[in-house]
Amino acid sequence: xxxxxxxxxxxxxxxxxxxxxxxxxxxxxxxxxxxxxxxxxxxxxxxxxxxxxxxxxxxxxxxxxxxxxxxxxxxxxxxxxxxxxx
Amino acid sequence: xxxxxxxxxxxxxxxxxxxxxxxxxxxxxxxxxxxxxxxxxxxxxxxxxxxxxxxxxxxxxxxxxxxxxxxxxxxxxxxxxxxxxxxxxxxxxxxxxxxxxxxxxxxxxxxxxxxxxxxxxxxxxxxxxxxxxxxxxxxxxxxxxxxxxxxxxxxxxxxxxxxxxxxxxxxxxxxxxxxxxxxxxxxxxxxxxxxxxxxxxxxxxxxxxxxxxxxxxxxxxxxxxxxxxxxxxxxxxxxxxxxxxxxxxxxxxxxxxxxxxxxxxxxxxxxxxxxxxxxxxxxxxxxxxxxxxxxxxxxxxxxxxxxxxxxxxxxxxxxxxxxxxxxxxxxxxxxxxxxxxxxxxxxxxxxxxxxxxxxxxxxxxxxxxxxxxxxxxxxxxxxxxxxxxxxxxxxxxxxxxxxxxxxxxxxxxxxxxxxxxxxxxxxxxxxxxxxxxxxxxxxxxxxxxxxxxxxxxxxxxxxxxxxxxxxxxxxxxxxxxxxxxxxxxxxxxxxxxxxxxxxxxxxxxxxxxxxxxxxxxxxxxxxxxxxxxxxxxxxxxxxxxxxxxxxxxxxxxx
Ligand code: SF4
Numbered sequence: 001x002x003x004x005x006x007x008x009x010x011x012x013x014x015x016x017x018x019x020x021x022x023x024x025x026x027x028x029x030x031x032x033x034x035x036x037x038x039x040x041x042x043x044x045x046x047x048x049x050x051x052x053x054x055x056x057x058x059x060x061x062x063x064x065x066x067x068x069x070x071x072x073x074x075x076x077x078x079x080x081x082x083x084x085x086x
Numbered sequence: 087x088x089x090x091x092x093x094x095x096x097x098x099x100x101x102x103x104x105x106x107x108x109x110x111x112x113x114x115x116x117x118x119x120x121x122x123x124x125x126x127x128x129x130x131x132x133x134x135x136x137x138x139x140x141x142x143x144x145x146x147x148x149x150x151x152x153x154x155x156x157x158x159x160x161x162x163x164x165x166x167x168x169x170x171x172x173x174x175x176x177x178x179x180x181x182x183x184x185x186x187x188x189x190x191x192x193x194x195x196x197x198x199x200x201x202x203x204x205x206x207x208x209x210x211x212x213x214x215x216x217x218x219x220x221x222x223x224x225x226x227x228x229x230x231x232x233x234x235x236x237x238x239x240x241x242x243x244x245x246x247x248x249x250x251x252x253x254x255x256x257x258x259x260x261x262x263x264x265x266x267x268x269x270x271x272x273x274x275x276x277x278x279x280x281x282x283x284x285x286x287x288x289x290x291x292x293x294x295x296x297x298x299x300x301x302x303x304x305x306x307x308x309x310x311x312x313x314x315x316x317x318x319x320x321x322x323x324x325x326x327x328x329x330x331x332x333x334x335x336x337x338x339x340x341x342x343x344x345x346x347x348x349x350x351x352x353x354x355x356x357x358x359x360x361x362x363x364x365x366x367x368x369x370x371x372x373x374x375x376x377x378x379x380x381x382x383x384x385x386x387x388x389x390x391x392x393x394x395x396x397x398x399x400x401x402x403x404x405x406x407x408x409x410x411x412x413x414x415x416x417x418x419x420x421x422x423x424x425x426x427x428x429x430x431x432x433x434x435x436x437x438x439x440x441x442x443x444x445x446x447x448x449x450x451x452x453x454x455x456x457x458x459x460x461x462x463x464x465x466x467x468x469x470x471x472x473x474x475x476x477x478x479x480x481x482x483x484x485x486x487x488x489x490x491x492x493x494x495x496x497x498x499x500x501x502x503x504x505x506x507x508x509x510x511x512x513x514x515x516x517x518x519x520x521x522x523x524x525x526x527x528x529x530x531x532x533x534x535x536x537x538x539x540x541x542x543x544x545x546x547x548x549x550x551x552x553x554x555x556x557x558x559x560x561x562x563x564x565x566x567x568x569x570x571x572x573x574x575x576x577x578x579x580x581x582x583x584x585x586x587x588x589x590x591x592x593x594x595x596x597x598x599x600x601x602x603x604x605x606x607x608x609x610x611x612x613x614x615x616x617x618x619x620x621x622x623x624x625x626x627x628x629x630x631x632x633x634x635x636x637x638x639x640x641x642x643x644x
C-alpha cells in the first residue's frame with residue numbers, strides 16, 4: 001500500500017498596502033502555493049509539499065519578498081497518507 | 087475522487103479556514119470548511135505554548151496515534167491570536183528526528199567507564215550508579231564547590247525549580263547558572279539596579295496603545311515575527327504611529343522604519359545620552375514623576391570586560407575591582423554629565439543624520455506620544471549591556487513614560503522561559519526563587535523554611551556563574567558537572583580556550599541531558615536522553631511574564 005508523506009500548511013502574509021497585487025501575483029506563481037483570500041493587505045495562502053523543510057523554505061522565501069511585512073504560519077499538518085482512509 | 091484526495095482536500099480546506107479566521111478575512115463560499123470534516127480527521131487537539139522563543143505563542147497541538155501530527159496557532163491566545171512564525175513548522179518535526187537519543191550513552195573501555203573510551207548504550211541504572219558515585223567522590227574529596235550544573239531558559243519552570251532545590255538544598259552548592267547568563271544577565275542586572283526587581287513592567291497589550299516604537303539592537307521582523315506583526319498592524323492601521331529602528335546595519339525591520347538610524351558600532355550610548363539631554367534642555371522633564379519616584383546615581387567607569395583577573399585588559403581597568411559600584415549624584419550633576427552630548431557632538435560620534443536624531447528624541451520628549459522601547463541582544467550582549475539598559479530606563483523615567491498603557495521600556499527575551507524559569511525561579515549562581523538572593527540571610531532562611539530543610543544548609547557565597555564555571559572546569563576546581571537543555575559548546579564565549587578544555591579535563595565528569603547528540607553532548611562522558619516539550623508536563627514564562635502550563639500529550643521515545 002503506497003504511503004507518501006503529505007504536508008500542508010496555511011499562512012497569513014501581511015503586505016504593504018500599495019504592493020498587494022504584485023506580491024499576490026508572485027505568490028500565485030509559486031509551485032505548491034495557493035491563494036485563498038486577500039483583504040486589507042493580508043493574503044491567506046496554503047502551502048503543500050513533501051516535507052516540513054520544503055514548506056518552511058517556501059514561507060521563508062515569501063517572507064523575504066519586497067514589501068512583505070510578515071509571513072506567519074497558522075496551521076501545519078503532516079502525515080503518512082494511505083490509500084484507505086482511517 | 088479517491089479517498090486520499092478527499093482527506094487532503096479536507097485538511098487543506100481546514101488549514102485555509104483557520105488562517106482566514108486568524109487574519110479576519112472572509113473566505114469565498116466554495117472554500118468553507120466541510121461540516122463535520124474536522125472531526126473526521128481523528129485528531130485530538132490540546133493547548134501548549136510554542137517552545138522556540140520568548141514570545142510565548144499559544145499553539146494548538148494535534149495528536150493522532152500517539153504522535154504530534156499537526157499544529158496551529160491558538161486563536162484564543164492573547165499573544166499571537168492564531169499566528170505562528172515560520173519556526174512553528176518545526177514544533178512537531180523537531181520531536182521526530184532520526185538521531186533522537188533514546189538511551190543513556192556512556193564513554194567506556196573494556197566494559198567500564200573511561201573518559202577516553204567510546205560511547206556505548208547503558209541502562210538507566212548503570213548510568214545513575216556511575217553518576218552518583220562520581221558525584222559522591224567529588225563531594226567527599228573537594229566539597230560542594232566542586233559540583234555544578236548548567237541549565238537554560240528552555241528548562242520548564244518545574245525543572246528549573248527542581249534544579250535550584252537539588253543544587254542548593256541537596257548538594258549545598260550555588261554552582262548553578264543558566265545559559266541565560268550569556269544573554270539576559272545585563273537586562274537582569276539593570277532591572278535589579280534600577281527597580282530592585284527583575285523583569286519588565288509592561289506587557290504585550292502595550293503594542294496596541296503605543297504611538298511610537300523604538301527598536302534598539304533588535305531585528306524583530308525576523309527574530310520576534312509575531313510581535314512584529316502586532317507592531318506592523320498598529321503602524322499600518324494608524325497613520326500617526328511612528329517607528330524608529332536603531333541598528334549598526336540595515337535589516338528587515340528597517341522596511342517599516344519612519345526613522346531609520348544606522349550608527350557606528352558602539353556609539354548607541356551617545357545617542358541615549360543625547361536623548362536625555364534633549365529632554366532636559368527642552369524643558370520636558372516630568373518633574374513631578376522624577377521627584378516622587380527617582381534618585382540619581384553615578385555608575386563606575388573603566389570597569390574592564392569580566393575577563394580572568396590576570397588578563398591585561400582587566401589589570402589596566404581602574405574600576406574593574408568594583409564594576410557595580412554606584413554613588414549618589416544630583417539632578418544637576420546628571421544634567422551636566424549628559425550636557426556633553428549635544429546634537430553636533432552626537433552626530434560626530436555616531437555618524438547619524440541630525441534630523442533623524444532630533445525626530446527620535448522628540449518621540450520621547452513630547453509628552454503626547456506614548457512610546458515603547460524594544461530591545462534584545464544588541465543591548466543585552468553589548469560590551470556595556472547593563473549601561474545600555476540603564477540608559478533606556480533613564481529616558482523613560484525622566485519623562486515618566488513607564489508602566490502606563492503604551493509607555494513601556496521592554497526588554498524582549500530570546501528563550502521560551504528566560505523570564506519564567508531562569509530568572510523567576512532563581513537558577514542563577516546568586517539567586518533563590520522569586521527575586522531573592524543567597525547573600526541575604528532572611529532570603530536564605532525563608533527558602534530553607536519552604537524547602538523544609540535545617541537552617542544554614544543553603545550556602546551564602548554565590549556560586550560560579552556560567553563563564554566562571556568553564557574556567558573552573560579547566561582549572562580543575564569544578565569536577566562534577568551536569569549540563570541540561572542547552573548546547574554550550576556552540577554558545578559559550580572563548581569556547582576553545584576555556585569551555586572545551588574544561589569538559590575534556592581528565593579530572594572532570596561531565597553529564598549532558600539532551601534530546602539530540604549536540605556537540606556539547608558529544609563532548610560529555612555520560613549522555614542522558616531527555617523528553618522534550620509535550621512529551622512531559624511543563625510550564626514556561628514568556629517575555630511579558632505570562633505563565634503557560636501544559637499537559638503531557640505524547641510519550642517520549644525510548
Ligand atoms: S514567535 Fe516564537 S513563540 Fe511564536 S511561533 Fe515563533 S518561535 Fe514560537
